[in-house]
Amino acid sequence: MPQRLPPSCIEDRDRHGNVRIYYRRKGFRKVRLYGTPRTPEFMADYDAAKKIAAPTQTVRARPTLPETWSWLCLHYFADCTDYKRLDRRTQYVRRQILEATFEEPIRPNSDKRFADMPLAKMNAQAIEVLRDRKLSTPESANGRIKAMRQVFKWAVAKGYTPFNAAREVAYFKSSSEGFHTWTLEEVEQFEERHPIGTKARLAFALLLYTGQRRSDVIRFGKQHAKRGGC
Numbered sequence: 001m002p003q004r005l006p007p008s009c010i011e012d013r014d015r016h017g018n019v020r021i022y023y024r025r026k027g028f029r030k031v032r033l034y035g036t037p038r039t040p041e042f043m044a045d046y047d048a049a050k051k052i053a054a055p056t057q058t059v060r061a062r063p064t065l066p067e068t069w070s071w072l073c074l075h076y077f078a079d080c081t082d083y084k085r086l087d088r089r090t091q092y093v094r095r096q097i098l099e100a101t102f103e104e105p106i107r108p109n110s111d112k113r114f115a116d117m118p119l120a121k122m123n124a125q126a127i128e129v130l131r132d133r134k135l136s137t138p139e140s141a142n143g144r145i146k147a148m149r150q151v152f153k154w155a156v157a158k159g160y161t162p163f164n165a166a167r168e169v170a171y172f173k174s175s176s177e178g179f180h181t182w183t184l185e186e187v188e189q190f191e192e193r194h195p196i197g198t199k200a201r202l203a204f205a206l207l208l209y210t211g212q213r214r215s216d217v218i219r220f221g222k223q224h225a226k227r228g229g230c
Contacts, residue, residue, distance in 0.1 A: 005037055006046055017199060018218055023049035034089065035215050040143030041093050047140060048096040069122050070115035072155055073098045080154045097147045101130050119161055124168040131169055138172040145169055 005011070008025050021037065023046060024030035031049035035042040064071050076083060077095060086094070102115035106129070117126060127148060134141035145166060152164040182190075187208075194200040206217045 006043070008050075009033065009037075009046070036213070038139055040139045040146065041090075043137055043140040044093045044097045044143050047100060048093075051100075065116050067119050067160075068115065069117045069119065070102050072119060072160060073102075073151055075160075076151045076154055079158075082150070082154065094147050094150070097143055098151065101144065101148075104130060104133060119155075122161075123165050127166050127169045131172070135172075138174055142171045142174075145171055 005021065008023055010022050010024055010030075012020050012022060014020060021033045022030040023033055033042060033045045033049060035045065064074060076098075083091065083094070102113060104114045106112045106114055106117060106126075114126075114130065127145070130148070131141045131145055134144055148166040149164060152161060152166045155161045156164055190204060191201065194204065203217070206212070206220060207214065210217065210220075212220075
């Protein structure tokens with residue numbers, strides 16, 4: 001059974017019949033979301049879209065203090081080879097996840113932000129606070145921990161920190177029961193309803209026999225055909 005879309009998300013079809021997902025609120029411009037709904041990557045996009053779609057506000061830039069959490073992340077973006085080797089979309093999502101932690105207050109109603117948290121104090125307890133701020137969306141919480149683990153892994157290798165504190169913080173167990181796997185009878189029923197030559201049958205065949213993600217399948221085209229095959 002398909003996952004339900006988060007609040008303010010809609011599905012729309014373009015002129016080619018491709019399904020696209022957007023974050024849209026009344027009075028705000030819509031923002032396109034990528035990936036499979038409810039996955040960590042999708043929820044990171046969703047969280048970022050809520051900020052992009054909001055009315056613009058004038059925010060005074062704050063200087064980055066040395067040897068703080070934001071300082072480490074900015075060095076990671078600029079210098080980490082593994083990060084630079086990621087595809088541009090993954091880089092964007094990871095950066096959005098990490099930068100979202102900068103504005104988090106270290107305590108409720110505190111003026112101090114995690115951006116200015118000294119690296120020496122970015123321990124497991126501090127990271128648990130950032131994880132627990134996403135308690136209502138476990139996928140986003142896990143995406144936050146995953147991204148932070150990568151930053152600390154790189155920081156340890158470069159000598160910025162003595163150990164990977166994020167590895168001491170566990171992921172939340174997913175509350176999702178997953179997707180129903182079709183039986184052979186259901187597959188045959190679908191094929192009878194949608195014969196070869198229909199768009200539904202083509203989409204079904206591409207997803208079933210290529211094993212690719214939905215976000216990749218929609219990019220398939222003649223440019224991928226070689227010697228009569230894919």
